[in-house]
Amino acid sequence: MKRDRISDGVYVFTSGLYAEVTATVIFTDEGAILVDTLPFPQETRQVRDFIAQRRSKVLYVVNTHSHADHIYGTYLFPEAEVVAHYLCRRLMEKHAEAALAEAKRQTPQLAEVRIRYPELLFNEKMTLRVGGKTIELDYSPGHSRDVITVHAVEDRLMVASDTVMPVPYVVGGDLDDMIQSLLAIRQKGLENLVQGHGEVLLRGEIEETLDHNIQYLKNLDRQVREHIARGVPRTGILGITIEDCGLSRIPLGGLVQKLHQANLLTLYDAYRTEMRARR
Ligand SMILES: [Zn+2]
Structure with missing residues (x-):
C-alpha cells in the first residue's frame, strides 16, 4: 500500500491489493476524518495504526458510497460516527450482508469483516465543522x-470518490448524472483531487482530466447510439476502443479496459431497450 501526504495534515492511502482504491485521512486539532476504508482489513489496519501513531482519533468515517471496496474496513473504527447518503444506507440494508457472505466464500482475507451501517445520513448536502476545518x-x-464527494474547503481539496477515476464507470449508475456531477466538481477551484481509484490529481491537471472524462462519456454515448443505428450486434459494440472515446487504456494496470467494455455493454442494453420502448 502507498501513503502520500498531499496537503497539510491530509494523507492518501492507495491499496496495493485492490484496484488502487483510495482512503483519505484529514487530520484536524480535534480529531480525524477518514474518507472510505478500503476492502481488506490488513490494509485498513495500517491506516488505523498510522492515525493512532499521530495521537489522533477518528471522529467521522465517511462512506462515499455502498460499494464493498469503499466500506468494508469501516468496522475497524467503532469509535467514529459513520456518515453517508441516505441511499447508501438503504442499498447497504438491501445488499451488503448477502454480498459480504458471498465475498467471504471467495476471499478468505475478508473472514473477519462485519458490516457497519452509517447512521449520520443526508440527502443533498451536509457540512461538518471539525477543528477549524469546513x-x-x-x-x-x-x-x-x-455517491457523495468530500470537499475540505480551506485545503481546496476534494475526495471525489468514484465520480472521478481513470475511466468514468457508469455500470449501475447513470451517464447524464455523471456528466452533471463532473461539471459540479470542475467549478470548485481545487488544488488537489483524490480519485476513488488511482493517482491523486494536482492543480494543473484537474480541469483537463475532468474535461477528458466528460468528453469520454459524450463520445461513448454518441458512438454506442451510432453503432446501434447501423445495426451492429451486441458483441460488435466492443470494437469501440477506449482510445476512440478519448482516454488511455494504461491506468489501473489495464483494468480500465474492462471497465470501458462494461460501460459499452451496459449502454448498448439500455439504449436498445429505450429504442424498443419508443417503437
Ligand atoms: Zn464504486
Missing part, C-alpha cells in the same frame, strides 16, 4: 445512485 459533503450521482 468539510462539505455533496451528493454526486452517476457512478452509482448513492
Whole structure:
C-alpha cells in the first residue's frame, strides 16, 4: 500500500491489493476524518495504526458510497460516527450482508469483516465543522445512485470518490448524472483531487482530466447510439476502443479496459431497450 501526504495534515492511502482504491485521512486539532476504508482489513489496519501513531482519533468515517471496496474496513473504527447518503444506507440494508457472505466464500482475507451501517445520513448536502476545518459533503450521482464527494474547503481539496477515476464507470449508475456531477466538481477551484481509484490529481491537471472524462462519456454515448443505428450486434459494440472515446487504456494496470467494455455493454442494453420502448 502507498501513503502520500498531499496537503497539510491530509494523507492518501492507495491499496496495493485492490484496484488502487483510495482512503483519505484529514487530520484536524480535534480529531480525524477518514474518507472510505478500503476492502481488506490488513490494509485498513495500517491506516488505523498510522492515525493512532499521530495521537489522533477518528471522529467521522465517511462512506462515499455502498460499494464493498469503499466500506468494508469501516468496522475497524467503532469509535467514529459513520456518515453517508441516505441511499447508501438503504442499498447497504438491501445488499451488503448477502454480498459480504458471498465475498467471504471467495476471499478468505475478508473472514473477519462485519458490516457497519452509517447512521449520520443526508440527502443533498451536509457540512461538518471539525477543528477549524469546513468539510462539505455533496451528493454526486452517476457512478452509482448513492455517491457523495468530500470537499475540505480551506485545503481546496476534494475526495471525489468514484465520480472521478481513470475511466468514468457508469455500470449501475447513470451517464447524464455523471456528466452533471463532473461539471459540479470542475467549478470548485481545487488544488488537489483524490480519485476513488488511482493517482491523486494536482492543480494543473484537474480541469483537463475532468474535461477528458466528460468528453469520454459524450463520445461513448454518441458512438454506442451510432453503432446501434447501423445495426451492429451486441458483441460488435466492443470494437469501440477506449482510445476512440478519448482516454488511455494504461491506468489501473489495464483494468480500465474492462471497465470501458462494461460501460459499452451496459449502454448498448439500455439504449436498445429505450429504442424498443419508443417503437
Ligand atoms: Zn464504486
